[in-house]
Amino acid sequence: xxxxxxxxxxxxxxGGWGAALLKAAxxxxxxxxxxxxxxxxxxxxxxxxxxxxxxxxxxxxDGYGTLxxxxxxxxxxxxxxxxxxxxxxxxxxxxxxxxxxxxPAFATGxxxxxxxxxxxxxxxxxxxxxxxxxxxxxxxxxxGMPHPTMLRRIIAPxxxxxALPGLGNVWQLVLKDSALVSVTxxxxxxxxxxxxxxxxxxxxxxxxxxxALYLIIALLTGALFRRAERRSLRGVRIA
Amino acid sequence: MDxxxxxxxxxxxxxxxxxxxxxxxxxxxxGLLIALALxxxxxxxxxxxxxxxxxxxxxxxxxxxxxxxxxxxxxLGQFRxxxxxxxxxxxxxxxxxxxxxxxxxxxxxxxxxIIRGGLQSVPLGQIEAAxxxxxxxxxxxxxxxLPIALRQALPSYGNEIILMIKGTSLTSIVTLTEVTGIAEQxxxxxxxxxxxxxxxxxxxxxxxxxxxxxxxxxERRLSPHLRTAPNLMPSSSPRGASA
Numbered sequence: 001x002x003x004x005x006x007x008x009x010x011x012x013x014x015g016g017w018g019a020a021l022l023k024a025a026x027x028x029x030x031x032x033x034x035x036x037x038x039x040x041x042x043x044x045x046x047x048x049x050x051x052x053x054x055x056x057x058x059x060x061x062d063g064y065g066t067l068x069x070x071x072x073x074x075x076x077x078x079x080x081x082x083x084x085x086x087x088x089x090x091x092x093x094x095x096x097x098x099x100x101x102x103x104p105a106f107a108t109g110x111x112x113x114x115x116x117x118x119x120x121x122x123x124x125x126x127x128x129x130x131x132x133x134x135x136x137x138x139x140x141x142x143x144g145m146p147h148p149t150m151l152r153r154i155i156a157p158x159x160x161x162x163a164l165p166g167l168g169n170v171w172q173l174v175l176k177d178s179a180l181v182s183v184t185x186x187x188x189x190x191x192x193x194x195x196x197x198x199x200x201x202x203x204x205x206x207x208x209x210x211x212a213l214y215l216i217i218a219l220l221t222g223a224l225f226r227r228a229e230r231r232s233l234r235g236v237r238i239a
Numbered sequence: 240m241d242x243x244x245x246x247x248x249x250x251x252x253x254x255x256x257x258x259x260x261x262x263x264x265x266x267x268x269x270g271l272l273i274a275l276a277l278x279x280x281x282x283x284x285x286x287x288x289x290x291x292x293x294x295x296x297x298x299x300x301x302x303x304x305x306x307x308x309x310x311x312x313x314x315l316g317q318f319r320x321x322x323x324x325x326x327x328x329x330x331x332x333x334x335x336x337x338x339x340x341x342x343x344x345x346x347x348x349x350x351x352x353i354i355r356g357g358l359q360s361v362p363l364g365q366i367e368a369a370x371x372x373x374x375x376x377x378x379x380x381x382x383x384x385l386p387i388a389l390r391q392a393l394p395s396y397g398n399e400i401i402l403m404i405k406g407t408s409l410t411s412i413v414t415l416t417e418v419t420g421i422a423e424q425x426x427x428x429x430x431x432x433x434x435x436x437x438x439x440x441x442x443x444x445x446x447x448x449x450x451x452x453x454x455x456x457x458e459r460r461l462s463p464h465l466r467t468a469p470n471l472m473p474s475s476s477p478r479g480a481s482a
Contacts, residue, residue, distance in 0.1 A: 070401070070447045071440040072408035075419050083432030172301075179303035183412065190305060197313060204314035211302040211310060218301040 009200055010209060017196045017206070024192035025213045031106065031188055032178045035113025036171055042114055043121025050126055061122065068119035073177050077112045081184045084108055109181035109188075117174045124166035129155070131162040161232040168225035175218055189213055241434070248425055248438045255418040256442065262335075262407040262417065266342035267400055273343065274350030279380075281351070282358050292351065299348030305409050307345055312337040312413045338410040346403050353399060357392030358384065390461045397454035401447050418442055 012018040046064055049057035068076060084103040092098075132155065140150045182190035193210035197203035277295075280288050299307065315322065315331050322328040330336050361384050369379040411420030422439040426432050459466075 067440060067444070070405075070444045071436075072405040072419055072443060074408045074411070075422060075436060075439055075443070078419075078423055078426055079432050079436040081432075082426045082430060083436070086430050086432060176303040179305045180409070182305070190303065190309075193306075194309070202317055204310070204317040207306060207310040207314040211298075211306045214303055214306060215298065215301040 009196075009202055009205055017192075017200070020192055020196070021189070021206075021209055021213065024187060024189045025217065027106075027187065028175075028178050028189040028214075029217060031109050031181060031186070032113065032171075032175045034110045035178065036117055036174045038110055038114035039117030039121050039170075039174070042118025043125055046118060046122035047125035047129065050122065051129060065119045065122055068116055069123075073112075073116050074180050074183070076116055077109075077180055077183060080108050080112045080115070084111070105181075105184045105186035108184055109178065109186050112181065113174050113177060116177060117170055120170045120173065121167065124163050124170060125159065127166065128159045128162035132158045161236075164225065164229045164232055168222065168229070171221060171225065172218060175214070175221070179214070244431070245434055245438060248435055249441075251425060252418050252421050252435075252438055252442055255416055255421040258415060258417040259404070259407050259446075262338060262342060262410060262415075263400075263404045265339055266346055266407075267403050269339075269343045270346035270350050270403075271396075273347035274354050277347065277351040278354035278358055281355055296348045296351050299345050300352070304341065304345050304406050305412065308338060308341040308409055308413055311341045334410070334413040334415055338407075338413060338415055342403060342406055342410075345406065346399060349399050349402070350396065353392050353395045354388060356395070357388035357390075360391045361387045386461075390458075393454060393458050393461065397451065400450055400454070404443070404446055404450065 008016065010016060010018045010021070046061040049061035053061065081103065088103055136154055136158070137150070140154045145153070178188060179190040182188060182194065185191070187195070189210050193206040197206040200206070277292050281292050311331070312334055315337075319328060322331055365383055365387065366379060369383045374382070407417055408419035411417060411423060414420075416424070418439055422435050426435045429435070
């Protein structure tokens, strides 16, 4: 009996939640990718600041990393969700608007994931840069290679190679953190499961399905990262 | 800067600290015991156990902690009559115990991987030497394998403890009023997100700082053999040092 009602609840037809859950899984994926990509920019900047940004830049980047890696991610999301709305309301009052302005939930989620994952990605990029053999950089300089070319031909390819395993870990973290964005009301996978659980009174079915979808996304993207890693290692002799 | 407001927020947030510590402490302690048992069983290599444990670890590492908490707290409510029949409902009715269960299972999955790595890093020669001395398997495990493995796993386990401290914040979503839960209440009442965030983050950073220091201290204590030897004989000349 349970199994027949299970197929009904998760079916794709009318009254079934299958399509809604799959769509929410896509939202989760999009949210995570956007947050991860924006975090790559933040993390890259922070890593650059720590490596060659002078004392102030290094201290700022260090503080950023310590703060957002040490504070619960949920707290960061609350900060952006409530803080961002307040800031936006103030700005709209300046511009003559009235009332309370809410921040778009998707953008808030992306910003939160970017800030959190940027703090982790900075460490990954910094470690990867430090792993590049100094001799390669010296050789490039000895050839008279201009800095942008050196960055493009020598640094970036090797940096990515060394950073990929770490980036794969950060990606898994972002994917799982995206579930926390559900507290802002954005209908991603976790939120959709809550909605379905509430209206069908079958919470176990919905949270199990959501967990299974997260696991599937994690396994598929994990396989992608492993493939990228293998590809980045072609031409490298491995003991 | 509104010092009175900050002080008030700080005082209210600190009232949630005992619950945060209780959640983190209990789940880390129980999780370590389970992780030790699971990692040791993995090491035994019985195919059935190995597959079961691998499945458990993959499921709990591959899904969000929030989903696990919801599944246990709300999800199991679907089987309320059954749970009442077997007398477990009083456990699963309480958000506190559900949170403890979810956090413990989560950290034991991560811990299993960490300790497995530690067990694998134990040099075979040490175990062979112990066997050659006539130690029984249990004695080898207790005196040789486990101490070396735990020492090796300690830095990673420190990270896991910090992740768990941060993880306790999710229990606020199932109505527990620990530090993050109180912070959320204050923010949604006052809309002063930045001040409250500053106070709450100070608490968490202080907590993490203490844990990092404790782990560092433990690491130093457990590896006297890796410390550089104190220089008892002052080197008289460069030539004497190189000889």
